[in-house]
Amino acid sequence: MKQWFIFLAMAGFVLACGNSGSEGQLAASAGGPGMADKPDGQKLYKQYCVTCHGLYGDMGGGxxxxxxxxxxxxxxxxxxxxxxxxAMTPFETLLKKKEIKAVAEYIVTFREE
Ligand code: HEC
Structure with missing residues (x-):
């Protein structure tokens, strides 16, 4: 009986993780402890995108x-x-897929603020 419960708990855990990429969970991308495996969209943005888009996305450089x-x-x-x-550079070769996703999620926040 007890083992069955553990199995269910694990299955639930796996499902929850598999879901973490969905758009509905944007709020969770704000960071915090336990998210070490997720690229920091804000940091990536400051590193690769500010030069053209500016800190708040509205600079319009070039x-x-x-x-x-x-x-x-x-x-x-x-x-x-x-x-x-x-004129926008492709980042295919510069960033990993999940980094591109993280930075895309970050720039969505410009619109909401
Ligand atoms: C070399 C300058 C440059 C850099 C660096 C740059 N962009 Fe752009 N970006 C542009 C330009 C120019 C456009 C407009 C493209 C067009 O006219 O079709 C654009 C358009 C975009 C768009 C489309 C917006 C829309 O609604 O059509 C997104 C999203 C975007 N950039 C995100 C980013 C992100 C994220 C980064 C960093 C990873 C980045 N850009 C880095 C110049 C740049």
Whole structure:
């Protein structure tokens, strides 16, 4: 009986983890202890994106898009960041997939503030 319960608890844990990539959990990406395996979107943004988009996404350096006004979905942002668009550099070779996702999640917060 007890073993069965442990199995269920573990299955639940695995499911919860598998889900952590979904868009619905953006709020959880704010950081905090226990999130060490998740790339820091804000840090990556400051490192790779401020030069064109500015600290708050609205600098527009070199014709860069104002990220505060972006209507793109998370998937579309990931696409633009990965493949680039016009004057925007593709980050495919510079960042890992999960880093691109983290930075895309971070820039969504510009619109909400
Ligand atoms: C070399 C300057 C440059 C850098 C560095 C840069 N961008 Fe851009 N970005 C642009 C330009 C220019 C555009 C507008 C592209 C166009 O006109 O189609 C753009 C557009 C975008 C868009 C599309 C917005 C929309 O609504 O259409 C997103 C999202 C974006 N950038 C995110 C990022 C992120 C995240 C980073 C850092 C990983 C980054 N950019 C780094 C120049 C840059």
């Amino acid at each position: 014709g860069a898009f104002n990220l505060q006004e972006s209507q793109l979905s998370l998937e579309e942002r990931i696409m633009v960041i990965t493949k680039g668009r016009n």
